[in-house]
Amino acid sequence: MYTLYYAPGAASMVVHLALLEAGAPYDLRLVDLDAGAQRDPAYLALNPHGVVPTLVVDGRPLGESSALLMLLAERHPEAGLAPAPGTPGRGAWYAWIAYLASTLMPPFRLWFYPQDLHDTPDVRAAVQRRIEGVWDHLQAHLATQGPHLLGEQFSGADLLLTMLMRWSRNMPRPATQWPALAQLADRVRARPSWRRLYEIEGLREW
Structure with a gap:
């Protein structure tokens, strides 16, 4: 329990x-x-x-x-949240989780809690560009190697990514404006x- x-x-x-x-x-x-x-x-x-x-x-x-x-x-x-230990997919799974945790979570904190730094329009725009740059990278990956982060195989990394995409829903450009990301979000949101x-x-x- x-x-x-x-x-x-x-x-x-x-x-x-x-x-x-x-x-x-x-x-x-x-x-x-x-x-x-x-x-x-x-x-x-x-x-x-x-x-x-x-x-x-x-x-x-x-x-x-x-x-x-x-x-x-x-x-x-x-x-089935992760590929089996010792398989190539397991290493990629670790890498994606580390990537999402290190590239998206910190700027999202600054976006939602701007008081953590000297907030100005320029700083806020820079945080937005940083988040959108990650969406660009993920769009390119999913468009060629998707539909999930690990290709055909769903994993817990897709849950983490979809949670982070949800956080962008009220930003000027939410993650769902990137087509491959929107398709992944739809797949995850359809899960029980x-x-x-x-x-x-x-x-x-x-």
């Missing part, structure tokens, strides 16, 4: 999706970010950074969504895990 501390639509989303894909038993604990619950001492004892997600695994609280995605894929190989997460977390906007 896992316990996932989450906020609807936040970085906990990919971990929740992975749990649903795996059919693993879990409890959900809402962290109300608007109310500042992430700064509650009881939560900080679990996650000193005061962010979501936190996943309690065998009694031990762990953080970082991309790391938790990899952990769940290893603990539940039957879910995505539909079930929307029901559980009460999400409405794509």
Whole structure:
């Protein structure tokens, strides 16, 4: 049994999706970010950074969504979240998760929390260009080697990418304006895990 501390639509989303894909038993604990619950001492004892997600695994609280995605894929190989260990696809899978976590998550934080730096129109435009540059790269890859990040094989990396694409939905150029990305998003959003997460977390906007 896992316990996932989450906020609807936040970085906990990919971990929740992975749990649903795996059919693993879990409890959900809402962290109300608007109310500042992430700064509650009881939560900080679990996650000193005061962010979501936190996943309690065998009694031990762990953080970082991309790391938790990899952990769940290893603990539940039957879910097909990752290619088999030792195969070429496994290495590519690790590389894609690391790429998404390092190239998209940091600029998205600056986009949503501009107070973390000296926010000016020029800085905001630079953050937007950085995110859109990643969409350009992913569009080129998916258009020639898709439809998933690993080609024909769906994996947890596609869940992570689709969560990040969702974060762009209110940007001047959302990720779905790139055709191959839009097609991948449609594939992932058609999965039962995505539909079930929307029901559980009460999400409405794509």
